[in-house]
Amino acid sequence: MPGSGRVRTAGRPTLEQVAAEAGVSRGTVSRVVNGSLEVSAGTLKAVQDAIRKLGYVPNQAARSLVTRRSDTVLFVVSESEARVFSEPFFAALVRGLSQELSATTLQLNLMMASTARQHERVEHLVRNGHVDGVALISLHGDDPLPRNLAAAGAPVALSGRPMSGMDGVPYVDADNLGGARAATEYLYQQGRRRFATISGPQDMAAGIDRLAGFRSALKGRRGVTRLVAQGDFGQASGEHAMRELLSRDPGIDAVFAASDLMAAGALRELRAAGRRVPDDVAVIGFDDSDVARNTDPALTSVRQPVHDMGKELARLLTTQIDRPGQELAPVILPTDLVCRESA
Amino acid sequence: MPGSGRVRTAGRPTLEQVAAEAGVSRGTVSRVVNGSLEVSAGTLKAVQDAIRKLGYVPNQAARSLVTRRSDTVLFVVSESEARVFSEPFFAALVRGLSQELSATTLQLNLMMASTARQHERVEHLVRNGHVDGVALISLHGDDPLPRNLAAAGAPVALSGRPMSGMDGVPYVDADNLGGARAATEYLYQQGRRRFATISGPQDMAAGIDRLAGFRSALKGRRGVTRLVAQGDFGQASGEHAMRELLSRDPGIDAVFAASDLMAAGALRELRAAGRRVPDDVAVIGFDDSDVARNTDPALTSVRQPVHDMGKELARLLTTQIDRPGQELAPVILPTDLVCRESA
DNA sequence: GATCGTTTCGTGAGCGTTCCCAGTACGATG
DNA sequence: CATCGTACTGGGAACGCTCACGAAACGATC
Numbered sequence: 001m002p003g004s005g006r007v008r009t010a011g012r013p014t015l016e017q018v019a020a021e022a023g024v025s026r027g028t029v030s031r032v033v034n035g036s037l038e039v040s041a042g043t044l045k046a047v048q049d050a051i052r053k054l055g056y057v058p059n060q061a062a063r064s065l066v067t068r069r070s071d072t073v074l075f076v077v078s079e080s081e082a083r084v085f086s087e088p089f090f091a092a093l094v095r096g097l098s099q100e101l102s103a104t105t106l107q108l109n110l111m112m113a114s115t116a117r118q119h120e121r122v123e124h125l126v127r128n129g130h131v132d133g134v135a136l137i138s139l140h141g142d143d144p145l146p147r148n149l150a151a152a153g154a155p156v157a158l159s160g161r162p163m164s165g166m167d168g169v170p171y172v173d174a175d176n177l178g179g180a181r182a183a184t185e186y187l188y189q190q191g192r193r194r195f196a197t198i199s200g201p202q203d204m205a206a207g208i209d210r211l212a213g214f215r216s217a218l219k220g221r222r223g224v225t226r227l228v229a230q231g232d233f234g235q236a237s238g239e240h241a242m243r244e245l246l247s248r249d250p251g252i253d254a255v256f257a258a259s260d261l262m263a264a265g266a267l268r269e270l271r272a273a274g275r276r277v278p279d280d281v282a283v284i285g286f287d288d289s290d291v292a293r294n295t296d297p298a299l300t301s302v303r304q305p306v307h308d309m310g311k312e313l314a315r316l317l318t319t320q321i322d323r324p325g326q327e328l329a330p331v332i333l334p335t336d337l338v339c340r341e342s343a
Numbered sequence: 344m345p346g347s348g349r350v351r352t353a354g355r356p357t358l359e360q361v362a363a364e365a366g367v368s369r370g371t372v373s374r375v376v377n378g379s380l381e382v383s384a385g386t387l388k389a390v391q392d393a394i395r396k397l398g399y400v401p402n403q404a405a406r407s408l409v410t411r412r413s414d415t416v417l418f419v420v421s422e423s424e425a426r427v428f429s430e431p432f433f434a435a436l437v438r439g440l441s442q443e444l445s446a447t448t449l450q451l452n453l454m455m456a457s458t459a460r461q462h463e464r465v466e467h468l469v470r471n472g473h474v475d476g477v478a479l480i481s482l483h484g485d486d487p488l489p490r491n492l493a494a495a496g497a498p499v500a501l502s503g504r505p506m507s508g509m510d511g512v513p514y515v516d517a518d519n520l521g522g523a524r525a526a527t528e529y530l531y532q533q534g535r536r537r538f539a540t541i542s543g544p545q546d547m548a549a550g551i552d553r554l555a556g557f558r559s560a561l562k563g564r565r566g567v568t569r570l571v572a573q574g575d576f577g578q579a580s581g582e583h584a585m586r587e588l589l590s591r592d593p594g595i596d597a598v599f600a601a602s603d604l605m606a607a608g609a610l611r612e613l614r615a616a617g618r619r620v621p622d623d624v625a626v627i628g629f630d631d632s633d634v635a636r637n638t639d640p641a642l643t644s645v646r647q648p649v650h651d652m653g654k655e656l657a658r659l660l661t662t663q664i665d666r667p668g669q670e671l672a673p674v675i676l677p678t679d680l681v682c683r684e685s686a
Numbered sequence: 687g688a689t690c691g692t693t694t695c696g697t698g699a700g701c702g703t704t705c706c707c708a709g710t711a712c713g714a715t716g
Numbered sequence: 717c718a719t720c721g722t723a724c725t726g727g728g729a730a731c732g733c734t735c736a737c738g739a740a741a742c743g744a745t746c
Contacts, residue, residue, distance in 0.1 A: 012470070012471050012472070014701095014702055014703090015702065015703065015704095016702080024725075024726085025725065025726045025727065026702095026703085026704090026726080026727075027704085027705085027706095027725065027726060027727070028724085028725060028726075030703070030704060030705090031724095031725090033703095034704085038723065038724060038725090039723095039724070039725085040723080040724065040725090043724085043725085057467055057470075057471045058702085058703075059408070059471065059472075059701085059702050059703070060404075060471075060473055060703095061403075061404045061405075061407035061408040061413070061701085061702080061703090062404075062408050062701070062702035062703040062704085062731090063702080063703050063704075064404035064703090064731095065402070065404040065405050065408055065701090065702080065703070065704090065730095065731045065732065065733085066702090066703050066704045066705075066730075066731050067703080067704065067705095067731090068731080070404070072452075075453075090433070090434040090437075091433040091434055094433075094437075094453065094455075095455060098453060098454065098455045099455060102454075102455070102461070107452055107454075108452065108453045108454065109415075109450055109451065109452055109453075110418075110437065110441060110451045110452075110453045111441065111445075111450075111451065112438060112441045112442060112445070118445070124400050127355065127400075128355050128400045128402065128403075129355065129402075130403055235636065235637060261633075261637070264637040267639075268639060271639065289633070290604070290632070290633060290634055291633055291634060291637045293578065294578060294604070294607040294634045294637065294638060295637060295638070295639070296610075296611060296614065296638070296639055357731095357732055357733085358732065358733065358734095359732080359733095367695075367696085368695065368696045368697070369696080369697080369732095369733080369734090370695070370696060370697070370734085370735085371694085371695060371696075373733070373734060373735090374694095374695090376733095377734085381693065381694060381695090382694070382695080383693085383694065383695090386694085386695085401732085401733075402731085402732050402733070404731085404732080404733090405701090405731070405732035405733040405734090406732080406733055406734075407701095407733090408701045408702065408703085408731090408732080408733070408734095409700075409701045409732090409733055409734045409735080410701090410733085410734065410735095411701080
């Protein structure tokens, strides 16, 4: 029954068509496409011409079907209360990740996964080979997801030092401790002696490390007072903490806040209390976010190389994909102090 | 040669295995997986049990290969100078998009594409059926990408009203005009009469619409002065503009800025000029970003429902995918005024 | 009880790749 | 000149799924 049947070759040319055009076989074209070297110069050129002429692009689905690789990495955002914290991060991190990935054939798949059901779905995707690797951001301290994924043999990389030991699961993080220490030391160099810090939550690595950095900078110094109040990285908590600190020691002349938002809150409270910044009290924040640029006075702040962190995250994934089973060390990126008006 | 050959069935069960387990054929299992109704209650149950028992999940690659659908939508971020503008947007938009998509089987693929080469790659992906639809954000006014994509028959949706007419390409945007008008009217209701606006760039729809809203609110009002200075949505430009405005009319008592960043800049300049906010001058921004919450005084600002905009973006895509060829109208979401201290 | 329509199910034929194993051609080697 | 190794190349056999088609089973109808 001629003429029936669906229209062949709706659009996109296939390997076979390229082969016909070039007068070679499927296998040879495949070799060319995948950059195998055992193909003679002549046929190489013929095939390349055919590919160009036909505008051939390999069909990813067909390829994945046989290679059992998806050429896709998953970026999972565990959107939780950590939102405040991750907000400024997110865009820059994705940008870095994406940029690094664009040099490869890897696609970036994004997924918000807060509920358990969604975590399950992530595991499914991994187990069924729908993704070749997973990057995770902002997860709860006790989240078993990364461990499960790694146990299933999937390449995994974390953004932010995980709380519980995730042995074998590499992560990238900023040098929170070093950054906090540098900020505090900067304050000390300026002659400040009555210190206070508004720390982040102590169930998050960033909170812990930044407090440790503050302590470390002041360790062993004589003639220095140090006060700690805890916040939750949010601005309101910064205000509260500052009020509390002021009541405990009205003579504070240096404040290191573990986030810009908290520093901004502290600034408000200080102004309300009639303190001049930086004359009476110097303040340093953390993150170098938009907020830092727009407070009055503008905040001196510790900058994290978020973009680079995204790139490293990608690299952590790609090297695991290329060399399965390799143990990778965490990547800690340096921070730097951006000096503005507040200190 | 027994014992040789690769290990069958490395892990994941296939359709065929489920069929064997349930005592039916491939076709039948496929029918239940895809929710076809012509399968009897008994076998339905048997198959479902088998699926559950084996933990079967369909292989997307195999499915795509035959259906020629990828079950993936691409989110393209044309990262350009529009970065400042898109920054606060990005996270919330992605979140909305992702949330809406998670109710479907669609995956979210993300790509930063600024260069021409990358744009080309997007077109390739679309033409080769690697993605079922494309959402675009923050593109240049004259970017031909969406038009090309739409011409190729791909479902496309834009975030933000495009500058040039993209007939047939739907978009979602906030009611910039209405929001600006409401802010300006709010100022008017408070008895303000000497108005100024710091507009956004006039080659972006958001800039144009917000200025139009300002004008519209004041249109026909007697005894009102109105001044316009142009900025670029960035904070420095807000400062400059404010300085200029003040020199043109030192008696300004109301300022509407087309972005929070510019409003923050204006706030600084006003303070430097010795004006009290809101007593002498009321200021309203746009975006309701983090910055707005952290200026001093805190900014009254026009909020855009960014999360919902992301959801609508997804919806625009899914309905096009489900019903190809359907013409869709733009979606304009209402804004609202968030009152804080500056006005 | 033969015929027909419905509902339900099984099966073959791909979808476009990659992988692997056989060729084939050709120069080198004994 | 027979033989062998080497460099290329061709093509069969999957990969796991959907789709169209036809077979089977079962009532209903005349």
